[in-house]
Amino acid sequence: MRVATVTTQLSSQFTAARTQAHTAYVRQAIAPATQPDDVIAQTVSNLLQSLSAVWKLHWETEHKDTLWRLAVNGVQGAGGASICFRKPCPCGSSLTHHQVRLNHSHLHRLHSFWDCPVAQAVREQLQQQLGMTQLSRQAVWLLQPPAEHINTGVWQVVCTAAISAMDVGRRSMWSAYHATGTTATGTAIPAVTQAARTAVQSFWQILIQFADRPVIPAGHAWLGLGTAHPFLATRQQDGDRDQDTSPLVVQLPPALALDVL
Numbered sequence: 001m002r003v004a005t006v007t008t009q010l011s012s013q014f015t016a017a018r019t020q021a022h023t024a025y026v027r028q029a030i031a032p033a034t035q036p037d038d039v040i041a042q043t044v045s046n047l048l049q050s051l052s053a054v055w056k057l058h059w060e061t062e063h064k065d066t067l068w069r070l071a072v073n074g075v076q077g078a079g080g081a082s083i084c085f086r087k088p089c090p091c092g093s094s095l096t097h098h099q100v101r102l103n104h105s106h107l108h109r110l111h112s113f114w115d116c117p118v119a120q121a122v123r124e125q126l127q128q129q130l131g132m133t134q135l136s137r138q139a140v141w142l143l144q145p146p147a148e149h150i151n152t153g154v155w156q157v158v159c160t161a162a163i164s165a166m167d168v169g170r171r172s173m174w175s176a177y178h179a180t181g182t183t184a185t186g187t188a189i190p191a192v193t194q195a196a197r198t199a200v201q202s203f204w205q206i207l208i209q210f211a212d213r214p215v216i217p218a219g220h221a222w223l224g225l226g227t228a229h230p231f232l233a234t235r236q237q238d239g240d241r242d243q244d245t246s247p248l249v250v251q252l253p254p255a256l257a258l259d260v261l
């Protein structure tokens with residue numbers, strides 16, 4: 001077989017596997033709701049457009065990386081490489097016997113990036129900024145603005161930062177677990193609380209780093225960003241700022257302002 005033919009076959013196999021992974025991600029994001037295959041395919045297409053928009057942003061790759069991996073269930077230690085853990089998360093949560101039998105690695109993805117208290121701490125930050133009591137997984141995982149007044153560009157950055165911060169917190173929790181060997185039934189509860197705090201601080205620090213730029217990102221998604229927008233807003237009295245001052249400001253919660261700066 002010619003090299004070009006093999007390359008084409010491998011490339012199409014890779015593309016098919018990636019599409020399959022993105023489809024599974026979308027289905028898990030909207031669960032327990034379901035949608036027909038054509039709607040799911042359109043949602044995958046929309047997700048890829050959002051991922052592409054984020055990728056084009058002038059922003060450190062390390063902040064985008066976790067979302068890219070999450071979307072193909074490739075986060076190491078959170079279901080990545082189809083590895084299923086049978087031991088409990090340090091937060092104390094463990095799979096049921098039924099779930100262990102299923103051996104579905106995406107259950108770990110769901111826990112680490114949604115249900116774990118560390119991920120929930122980041123979700124609460126989003127809800128507080130939005131003034132919402134509930135925020136859907138679909139909105140966060142698929143980068144879909146949860147309300148009409150939320151700027152699409154800002155929301156894409158917020159979700160990318162939130163997912164990255166959840167992973168920072170998750171890894172810090174496991175590091176503390178391996179260092180002490182304790183679980184949530186012992187002295188590790190403060191470690192889980194500390195990991196949640198680390199995740200929240202990381203989320204805001206990522207946004208602060210993002211906002212430190214000379215211009216607002218180009219593109220339709222960023223149009224119309226006002227001075228009162230949650231998370232990231234335009235700076236007031238823009239005409240008075242000097243060239244070194246960013247046109248973006250981060251809307252830090254007052255209780256956190258001193259912690260993360």
Ligand SMILES: [Zn+2]
Binds near residue numbers: 092115
């Ligand atoms: Zn957990």
